[in-house]
Amino acid sequence: MGKKVAGTAYVKVDGMQLTITGGMEAPLMDEKRETVYPGFYKAEKVTPYLKMTAIHDPDLPIKKLTEGTDMTVTGEFANGKVYVLSGGYVVDEPVSKGDDGTIEFQFDGSKGVWQ
Template sequence: MGKKVAGTAYVKVDGGQVTVTGGVECPLSDKKRESVAPGFFKEEDLVPYVKVTFVDDPDVPIKQIMAATNSTITAELANGRVYVLSGAYVVDEPSSKGDDGTLELEWHGIKGAWQ
């Protein structure tokens, strides 16, 4: 029997759903490990994040999203996994692509958790 592992994903920004057209990316861990010698490693904290490409619908509250510094982003993936990012704010260089009518945003936050 086949299992669904990819396909339609759903993303909510402060409770309002956006229409995802591209990928949704969420980290699997909150730590980055690097070996310093066989059997020894160092560990760094990673900033939790969500990256998404979605439809530039005129109803999407862009000004509100860009100004927010304490958002909750919920990503529901096609395989049933759900990632919730809290205390989120937009980072890097968000963009609107007129040729395909999409927005690309990345949020960083205080806490990210798989549910």
């Protein structure tokens, strides 16, 4: 029996669903490890995030998305896994691309949890 592992994904920001084009990205761990000697490692915290490409729908609330500083961002992957980012805010410099009508968003936050 086949298992769905990729395909349509969904993103909601404070309960409002965004239309995204396929890909979405979220970290699997909350720390980055590096080996300093075989069997010994150091770890540093990783900022929780959710990254996606959204359709620039005329109804997209740009101001709410770009000015929000404590949003809940939920990403539902095609395989059924869900990543919830709390304390979310937009980082980097999202730009609207006129040739394909999309905006790349990255939301960083205070906590990210896989459910």
